[in-house]
Amino acid sequence: MKRNMQLVLALSMVMAVSAVAISSSYAQNDSAKTEQTTTVNKTDDSKKKEESKYVDGVYEGTARGYSSDIKVKVTVSGGAIKSVELLSQNDTPIYFNAEKAKILADNIVKTQSIKVDALAGATISSNGFMKAVSNALESVQAPLTVESNKDSEEKSLDAQEKTYPSMEITNPERTNEKPKVKIRNAKVSKNALISDTLRDGAVVLENITIDGDLVIRGAEEVSLNNCKITGKVIIDKQIRKRINVVLDDKTKLNRLVVKTPAKIQTKGAGEIATLELSDILGSEYQTVIDAKVKELDIKTVNADISVEKNSKVDSIKLPNNVDKFEKTKKTYKNKENTFKLEVNSSISKGSNTNVPYKVVYGYSNVDQAEYPDLKLFLRPPFYDMRVKVVLDKNNKIVEVANDSTQIKGLMPGAQEKDWMKHERYWNRMTAGNIYDKFAGKTLEQVKAMKMRKGEADVVSGATADSIAIKQAVINAMEGRKGKMFLTDKQTLTPITPIIEIGTTTVKFTNTLPKDFKLKLLNVSQGVFNSEDIIKDVKLSEDGTVLTIPNDLKPGHYYVNIVDESGAYRSPDFVSGERDKERTNMHYPYFVVKSKETLKFEDNKLSVSDNDLANIYKNIESITITDKKAKESDSKYKPVKVEPVTVEGRLRIKATEVFDENGKIKETAKDLEKANIFENGKEYEIEVKVWGFDEPLKFNYVAGK
Structure with missing residues (x-):
């Protein structure tokens, strides 16, 4: 009887302890980092762990044990599992x-793996515990x-058969035109992106x-x-050269969708069940098929396509408005001559x-999306x-x-290489899936989209x-053209750019295109366009005479x-190198x-x-x-503060350097947010102001 009581007491104590949270943690390697994305090693030879496998946080998970649910709490810090706590269970x-x-x-925690050796005599409970940890971490x-x-x-990178929720291959620095990346032995539970x-x-x-899908x-x-790849492979390379996709003899795809021109190749037993040439596919480059394909599904009528002689295509589906399919036919076209298919097999x-x-x-111009406001300048x-x-x-779209x-x-006059100046904005836009936002919309719904800064549909940055x-x-759906470019010579050029106070007319030479239907939007004073609009101004119908009030303050005026x-853009705000007479303005x-x-x-x-205040303007x-x-x-290069650059770009306002009383702000910072002034140092300062013939120059000792 006494032994039975001792056994009952022992079992009761064990059950009580099992309800208490258990915490286990190990000190991690000093090199562990806290980024939320996995950073890979530079070479295959390195066997260091990937960093930041999980997103930091505290997570709970539950799974079935031998006879009860096992609930755990997992803490992740620095991308690694820091502790695992048992919250509840009721197994034997x-x-x-x-x-x-x-x-x-x-x-x-020690192995940073949710698959460890099960405990002898408690295999099912051990597996339940590990599954609970896995469930806790599955979504993070x-x-x-x-x-x-x-x-x-x-x-x-050799990923060593690890599983990730998604994968992205990127070139963040954009300094390398032809980067090379090789990834081996990875499993991706959802989608992947190149x-x-x-x-x-x-x-x-x-x-x-x-x-999931692989998007290239x-x-x-x-x-x-x-x-x-259980989902689709989608080729959607919107800019630069045609892409070449090669499948080896062990790769078989269910569906390959080609949205932009590409060359598709298979080797040996490599095969594509359905190769779809999308409605959106164009003819910027020829699309070449040198592959083993069960079904070639051509939806586009605006492409140049070649099926090479070594291809093996079992069947083909063509648009209903191109030449009718015949076994021996080699060339297919449509009446509009926007489609061409050469079949060499x-x-x-x-x-x-x-x-x-x-x-x-x-099409629509980008730089004047909110003309004449300069805030969106490119x-x-x-x-x-x-x-x-x-x-x-x-x-519907x-x-x-x-x-x-x-x-x-x-x-x-611009070349394709000049596009690199705009590429980062383009990349932000496409990374924000801007094109997908239009799918399913009518014209009226597109017009209602909110694209201003901070609004629902805009891509930040x-x-x-x-x-x-x-x-x-909108222009495409309404069948309207965008605005044509003007050259730097097509503008209204002031005959006498600098006028005296009290002058009531400004004369211009009009070199705009003859069909430019001229309208004066406004006249604005100061370097920041549209902030201070002048009233009682009038431009002659031919654009050669501007009538202005006789009490205008000194300074710069935008016309x-x-x-x-709507056929032409407005003149841009580029001004070239400014000389004393203020010429060479667009x-x-x-x-x-x-x-x-x-x-x-x-x-x-x-x-x-x-x-x-007028000086600062x-x-x-x-x-x-x-x-x-x-x-x-x-x-050495001096610090140059330009409220508006010669390209018309907004920068640092003058009031960042001078306060309202004209004193220098010694806490002023440059574009890199670094301090401009340092106590005890002597500076030469030059201030150029519109309306003054010569710049003001003076010496200044910071902190004096």
Whole structure:
């Protein structure tokens, strides 16, 4: 009886302990980092753990044990499992209890693996505990993000059969035109992306399993070796060169969708069940098929396609408005001559059953999306956002895609290499899936989309692009053209740019196109356009005489004009190198000359009429030179504060350097947010102001 009581007491104590939270943690390697994406090693030889496998946080999970549910709490810090706690369970205590759960928890943290050795005599309970940990971490596993090297060396990763929720291959620095990336032995439970930042690089995927889609937006060469992809492979490289996708003899795809021109190759037993040439596919480059394909499904009627002689295509589906399928036919076209298919191999079965969607084209300029406001300014060369829009029979959008913006959209005289200046904004826009936002919408719904900064549909960091793409889609659906470019010589040029106070007319030479329907939008004073609009102004019908009030303050004036017909853009705000006479400006303007005296005395800036506010509105630039640094360093460059650059770009306001009383703000910072001034140092400061013939120069000792 006494032994039985002792056994009952022991069992009760074990059960009580099992309800207490168990915590196990180990000190991690000092090199562990806290990024939420997995950063891969530079070479295959390195066997270091991937960093940041999980997203930091505290998570709970439950799974079935031997006779009860086992509930755990998992803490992740620095991307690694820091602790595992047993919250509750009710399995047979003699086989599985708090002490035994702690052994499993210790091993999981130590090995950073949710698969550890089961406990002897408690296999089912052990597996339940590990499954509970797995369930806790299932939704918080960090994606696999592989970044290419900055140089030409290949970035290589052996993922060692690990599973990730998603995968992205990227070239974040964008300094390498042809990056190389190779990934082996990875499993992806959802989708994978080859980013457009890969430009014209090369990507090799070897022994990769993807349980979703693989989207290829970048790279010139993509090799799929022994890959299993249960979803679709989608080729959607919107810019740069045609992509070449190669399948080895162990890779078989269910569906490959080609949205942009590509070359498709299979080797040996490699095969594509369905190769779809999308409605959106265009003819910027020829699409070449050198592959083993069960069904070639051609939906586009706007492409140049070649089926090579070594291809093996079992059957083909053609649009119903191109030449009728015949076994021996080699060339297929449509009446509009927008479609061409060359067949250099035999295809035994075919039909013309595809009903093509309607494809319309549109474009809209990006830099003047909110003219004359300069806030959305993009540096030259300027460009049009060009789109192609696929519409169903009810004129609802099926899909929107790029229409060679980086080639056809650039202003006259610009080259494709100049596109690199705009590529980061483009990448932000496409990464924000801007095209997908239009799917399923009618024209009225597109017009209602919110694309201004901070609004629902805009892509953050690409506001100008977002606004322009919306207008381009509207133009396409309405059958309207976008606005044509003006050259730097097509503008209104002031005959006498600098006028005296009290002058009531400004005369211009009109070199705008003859069909430019001229309308004066407004006249604005100061370097920041549209902030201070002048009333009672009038422009003659031929644009040669501007009538203005006789009491205008000294300074710079924008003359903002538009083409009322909408055929042309307005003159851009680029001004080239400014000379003393203020010539070489692309846009209409004039300057009212000041009669006042500007000086720096008693440690502050002042003007004889005490109107410092007007001075600040018209400061052209402030150049700040560290005198000692200039003497000792031949490569020294002074700090230049330009409220508006010669390209028309907004920068630092003058009030960031001077306060309202004219005193220098010694806490002023440059564009890099670094302090401009340092106590005890002597600076030479030059202030250029519109309306004053000569700049004001003075010396200043910080902190004096």
